[in-house]
Amino acid sequence: MSELDDLLEATPAALPFAEHPLRQAILAEVHARPFVPIHGEWQILQYAFMVDQDQKHAERQALSMFTGEHSDEASEHYLHHAFEGYSLRWEQHSEFSTYAIEKPLKAALSDDWTISSSLFAEGKLSLPGELIAAVQLTVKTAASPLSEDLFEEFDAASLSVSEVIEGRATLVTDFRANEDGIVSFLLLDHGLSPLELGATVRRVLELETYKTLSLLGLYEARKQQVIVSRIESELVQITSQLRSSGSAKPQSLAQNEELLSDLSSLAADLEASAMESLFRFGATRAYSDIVRRRLETLGEASVSGYDMIGRFLNRRLAPAMQTCRAIEERQANLSRKLTRAVGLLRARVDVELERQNRDLLSSMDQRAKFQLRLQQTVEGLSIAAISYYVISLIGYALKGAKTLGSPIDPTVGMAASVPLVVGVLWYFLRKLKAAH
Structure with missing residues (x-):
């Protein structure tokens, strides 16, 4: 036995690893909206409603109460429930939700049962939002070649017919809404398997819904x-x-x-x-x-x-x-x-x-120059004024000394003190200005 075989036998069924919290949700997302196999002749009526984020939780709760099913994380945006004589498929998308009723064609033709009259009008479900798309798909078994009487219910001016799925089905529509506001499609089955037919039905319904939303x-x-x-x-x-x-x-x-x-x-x-x-x-x-x-x-x-x-x-x-x-x-x-x-x-x-x-x-520079000139003028006037007062004091002192017998004449003394006083004052003002 190889080392790989020994390792596989030793590995438990549950992986012994810390799992990312979103791993299971991602695995379930791949299978969130499975194709439902369909066999025979059917009529599917689907409405799409614009739904706000605030309405989504209430919408899911109302559906759970109506169907008796409680959602889990894997199916909180999808529901397929079978009732007596019909089935309801609900899907919730980013900004809209779809409600599809699937009934056998014979039962659908025998009554006028619709989603609006049996679910919303009777108060079983509240309208989730504004209607944006309504499509009715009729599935019939038909062999080739096609007869034109199959297309009588469609408008010839916009009639469109295509072979699909390698020619094993024919899709017919005129993209016109009837008196009820519903766009009709006809799918003629020439030999599709139930799973192929279910997938084709889903894609045709999405074709009309997404076409409307894209516009x-x-x-x-x-x-x-x-x-x-x-x-x-x-x-x-x-x-x-x-x-x-x-x-x-x-x-x-x-x-x-x-x-x-x-x-x-x-x-x-x-x-x-x-x-x-x-x-x-x-x-x-x-x-x-x-x-x-x-x-x-x-x-x-x-x-x-x-x-x-x-x-x-x-x-x-x-x-x-x-x-x-x-x-x-x-x-x-x-x-x-x-x-x-x-x-x-x-x-x-x-x-x-x-x-x-x-x-x-x-302007500020010019004003500063003016202020400097004014300051210089004021400085000169200040020296003259202070000198005048100082010389006056010296004159009073010399006059008093003359009275006491001093030989110095006050007038001559005042005149002699003028250069000295002015020089000393000028020197001290320059020193003071330099200090500031």
Whole structure:
């Protein structure tokens, strides 16, 4: 026996490792929405509702109470429950939930049972949100060649027919909503296995749902187009003012600051607009990619005399997706232009501020020179005034000494003390000024 065999025998059934907290959830996610095998003729009616994050938990609790099933971590976003005569399949996605009722075709044709009349109208389930898509798929067993009477219920102007799954099924639709607001599909089974039929049914339902969701981006693009066009127009006006002010008399600092405030306001509006449409445009790209992948998986082939489903969708989806991409590009380009304009105007404001600072410094320098001259004048006057008082005191002293018999004449003594007093005062004031 090899060392590898010894190691395998020694390894217990449960791995003796610390497990990542999300490992089991990831393993369960691969099987979260399994294909349900279908055999025979069926009618499936599916509604898709936009659901907020706050509504998701309440929606799951209501379904658990309705079906009597309690969800675990592996199935909290998916439920498939069989009732008497029909089954309910519920799926919760990032921003919408789908409710699909599956009934045998004979039972479905014998009554007018619908999701809305039997689940929501009777109060068994509360409406989770706003309806965004409704699709009815009828599965029939039919042999080739096809007869045109199978297509009588569809609008001939938009009728699309494709062979799918290597020609072993035919898919028919006109993408038009009937009086009940439901888009009808017809799937003719030419020999699919139950699992293949279940997978095809799932993909057809997703095709209509994701097609509708992807087109939400078109209307967001139209909404953002108005905002982007307004910002572009205002930016042109501001840049025109910048150009005219550069070639003619320079604008004042206040005018430049006003233009800078206007540009900053436009930049804020553009960023808010871009953030508002960021999720929808991203979701549109994802939904459009899912539609493309579902069509690739179905493996369409043309039916003589009819338009293909994929070709019909591409004629309508491709311009919508291009519009969304164009608006995103305009937002990005406009953001760069606004950044350059703000930088240019900010540089102009900085230059104007530097010019004002230079003038202010020059004015302060001139004022300092005046103050120095004034100070020098005051110093001279101060020396003269102090000298006058000192010499006066000396004169009083000499007069008193004369009275006591001093031979020095007071007038001569005062005159002789003038140079000495002035020199000493000048010397001490210079020393004091140097010390300060």
